[in-house]
Amino acid sequence: MDIKEVTVVGAGLMGHGIAEVVALAGLKVNLEDAFPEALEKARASIRNSLSRMVKSGKLTQEQADKVFAGMNFTTDLKGAVSSSDMxxxxxxEIPDLKVKLLREVSQNCRQDAIIASNTSNIRISTLAQEVSNPQRLLGLHFFNPPVVLKLVEVIKSDKTSDEVFEETYQFSKKIGKTPIKVLKDTPGxxxxxxxxxxxxxxCQILDKGLARPEEVDAFGKSQGLPMGPYELMDYVGIDTVVHSLNYYRDALDKxxxxxSYFNQFMDRKELGLKSGKGFYVWENGKALIPKxxxxxxxxxxxxLSVEINESAKIIEEGIAKPADIEIGVKLGMNRPFGPISVAEGLTNAEIKRKLQKLSEKFDTKIFYPTKSIEEGKLRELLSGKVAREKDAPASEKAREVGTAQGSEGEPVSLRKDVENKVAYLILSNTRNNLINSDVLEGIERHxxxxxxDKEINVIVLRGEGKNFSAGAQLTQFFSGPMDFAENARLGERTFRLLSEVPKITIAEMKGHVLGGGFELSTWCDIRVSTPDAIIGFPEVTLGLVPGWGGSQRLAKLLGMSRAAYLILTGExxxxxxxxxxxxxxxxxxxxxxxxxxDRLAQDLAVRIAxxxxxxxxxxxxxxxxxSADNGLEMESIAMGLLYGTEDLKEGISAFLQKRKPDYKGR
Ligand SMILES: NC(=O)c1ccc[n+]([C@@H]2O[C@H](COP(=O)([O-])OP(=O)(O)OC[C@H]3O[C@@H](n4cnc5c(N)ncnc54)[C@H](O)[C@@H]3O)[C@@H](O)[C@H]2O)c1
Structure with a gap:
């Protein structure tokens, strides 16, 4: 269906903004409200908003006038919905009010119209109770302010038809939004x-008297958040937070x-910004926060662990896919990264430990690690390798579980080809084989x-898929400069092992070999590559330097002049x-x-002592x-040590007998 006419019911904070977004996309809009004064306020707000766009050059006056002229403000619900496509x-956010209103809408709109609810939390199935055509009802959750925030959640109930779901998803894109798919209507x-x-x-931190709001907010700001958590709750309204918690208590988990700490603010009607006082006193739109x-x-x-845990539950329950969760949190909470990329940079064990401690400290099961974290399978869950509940047919589930077991979900796996005396360290972390602390730990362990190991003489480093490694996982979480410096040390220590291990190491370079991935290759003894591999150190273009030994290693391998050029230009x-x-x-x-x-490695593994x-x-x-003097001395001592080895005897006899040597490594 080509959606051309839309009716928005309720002209408040969200409704007037949604109507403006739809009108700006060139569609005909009816904005209906039961209260004329609400409509007047909406009309003035939309006028102001359009004028601001004209002032900032986003619209011409003519365009703004046309948008406004395409909007019909009315108190007549039946008339407003009768010819609309959506x-x-x-x-x-009062369930009974919404149920009653949606029944009335469904009785008066066209039978092929789509009916959407902008509810923040209420399950769509609950709202569908009395509508005449529940297959045409779904959730379409905008974020505040709708004209500015790009995100919309498109929510499917168990009755919503696939066709309505897909049409609404496409409609959201058409009006300039970034939709994410919510495949089941869980509360929130x-x-x-x-x-x-x-x-x-x-709430529990205050309930237990563990800290004051201003102390936790000071911590939040020290971590780069624009607002601390209590300042933010004051901003959105403590009543909104309390209503949501009550709804989650009834619909999700008791x-x-x-x-109960927040309830006292409700009793005193101290709701934050809107009432002038909440956790803080508010003046001129600003919170007066004690130092x-x-x-x-x-x-x-x-x-972050709590967020990752809840995200994992959402994936386990088949509510949304990891990529959509990441986009949702980034756009909906205005963050540079979401829980999925944070989780990819941490180990399952770290997250599990944090959650267990939190759950114990606050005596709350909600914080306890969910099944996949408890079982150490977070990585597979995020990569889609763990079968989710009721999400796939049985045959597909079995296949997914099989894949996960096959690779053991390790970001670096070890394969030994004992017959040829070659071992393979295979990077398989994310699509581009990004390097994080799990990868470093895996390389070190293997x-x-x-x-x-006397059975292995050569070690090959290989990337699974098209790339060797596109570098360090930049979204990995670090608590501060010392933590970041220690991560650099860890990388240096780990990579250095490749130059110290008493075996020949070969880096197989293909696809992207960038940043930390390139550094990894520089620590190997031999590098082989495809002609079109893309190699480089982009660190200086990101405000970093090659931090896993790259600044030192490249100069050793290529000389200072070439190294300086390649590092300083990021080329x-x-x-x-x-x-x-x-x-x-x-x-x-x-x-x-x-x-x-393989051929090169197998040849070296038998031909070289x-x-x-x-x-x-x-x-x-x-x-x-x-010094050269000491280096030469080391060389002669090495010759002396080798003199007594079986390998030397074997090497010389094989040469004289014109046969392949059979070295034992002793
Ligand atoms: N405020 C937010 O930040 C936000 C964000 C996302 C979603 N939401 C959701 O959007 C919905 C609206 O929230 P809001 O903040 O815009 O509320 P609001 O109180 O600002 O607006 C609600 C409007 O509905 C009107 N109304 C009440 N009963 C009506 C009826 N029977 N028929 C027609 N109009 C009626 C009111 O007059 C008012 O103008 C809620 O479900 C809320 O959870 C809010």
Whole structure:
């Protein structure tokens, strides 16, 4: 259906804004309200908003006049809905009022019209109780202010038809919004539901007398938030928060009712900005917040873990997909990153520990790690490899679970080809093999396991999929400069192991080999690449420097002049150039690079004496750090040590007998 005429019912804060958005998209709009004074206020607000757009050059006066002329303000509900293609309800968040109004709308609109509710929390199935055509009813949740915020949640109830859901999704795009799909109508949908346990946590902090609002807000601001949590609750209205918590108590989990601290503000009618006083006194639209030292009762990780836990529940319950949750929180809460990218940068164990402690401290089950976190499967859940409840047919579920078990969900896996004496460390973290603390931990663990393994002589680092690694996971969460510095140290320590492990290491470069991914390759003994691999250090373009040894390693490999140019310009170059300047030893065609690398690794694994490889690595890397005199001394000592080895005897006998050597590494 081509939606051309829309009626918005309820001309309050949200309704007038939604009507303006739809009119700005060039559609005919009826704005209906039961109260003429509400319509007058809406008319003036829309006029003001359009004038501001003319002043800022977003619209011409002519366009603004045309938008306004396309709007019909009315108190006649029946007349307003009778010919509309879509009706959007935005009356107060009172279930009985909405149920009654939606029944009336459904009785007076066209039978093929779409009916949408802008409810913030109430399940669509609850609102559908009395409408005559529930398959045409769904949720369309705008965010405040609708003219500014891009996000809308499109919410499907168990009765909404697929066709209505899809049409409304496309309509949201047409009016310039970024829709996310809410596949089941849980209370609070996605964004507000993720917020719900946080509201409970902040209520409990006051209930238990653990900190004062200004102390927690000082902490929030020290972490870069534009408003602390209590200032924000004052801003949106404490009554809104309390009503939501009560609704979640009745519809989601009775634990949402366990904190009573906010109720006293309701009794005193201290609702925040709108009443001039809440947690703080408000003057001229600003909260007068007493000076306070940042509280240590919670840290940012606590809050983020609670959000990640609720997001995981939403995915487990089949309510929304990870990508939509990420977009929802970013756009709906105006944040640079959402819970999914934060979770990708943390380990399952870290999140689980945090949640267990919070749950214990506040004696609240809502904070307890959900099933996938409890079972260590958060990563698979986020990547879609864990079967979700009622989300896929049985056969599909089995396949998904099988994949997860096959790869064990590890961001770095170890494959040993004992017959050929080659081991493979395979990066498989996210689509681009981004490197985070889990990846570093995996590399370290596997290298240590291979250290004295006599069955393996060569280690290949390979990226799963098209890329070697596109770099560090920039959304990984760090609590401060020391934490960030320690992460750099961890990377340096881990990568350095590649130059110290007594085996030959080969980096197989393909696709993106950027930042931390490029650094990883510089610590290997040999680099092979496809001609079209995209290589570079973009760090300086992001306000960073190569922090996992790249600034030091590249200068050693290419000399200061070339290293300075490549690091300071952040310029990308290809595998062909890397080969020309000697950074890469061999170029292999993209279609056969794995095969060629396997051949090279297998050849070195049997042809090169392992004791010689181990000694030569030390001489090259350690010997280059000392004076030439000492380096040469190290070399002669190495020769002395090798003299007594079985490998030397075997190497010479095989040469004389014209056969392949069979080295034992001793
Ligand atoms: N305020 C927000 O930040 C926000 C954000 C997203 C969604 N919402 C949701 O949007 C809806 C509206 O919220 P709001 O903040 O705009 O409320 P509001 O109180 O500002 O506006 C509600 C309007 O509905 C009108 N109204 C009441 N009964 C009516 C009836 N029977 N028929 C026609 N009009 C009627 C009122 O006169 C008022 O103008 C609620 O469901 C709310 O949860 C609000």
């Amino acid at each position: 009706i959007i309800e935005a009356v107060p 949908f996605v964004v507000n539901r993720i917020n719900a346990p946080e509201s409970l946590l902040f 634990e949402y009712g366990k904190c 306070a030292s940042p509280s240590t009762v919670i840290d940012l990780m606590d809050v 290298l240590k396991a291979l250290w004295n 990308r170059f290809d595998g062909k150039f890397a080969h020309e300047v000697g950074l890469v030893s061999k170029l292999f065609p993209a279609e056969s690079i794995e095969l060629e690398t 392992p004791v010689s490889a181990a000694m030569a690595k030390k001489l090259i890397y350690k010997g280059s750090e000392v």
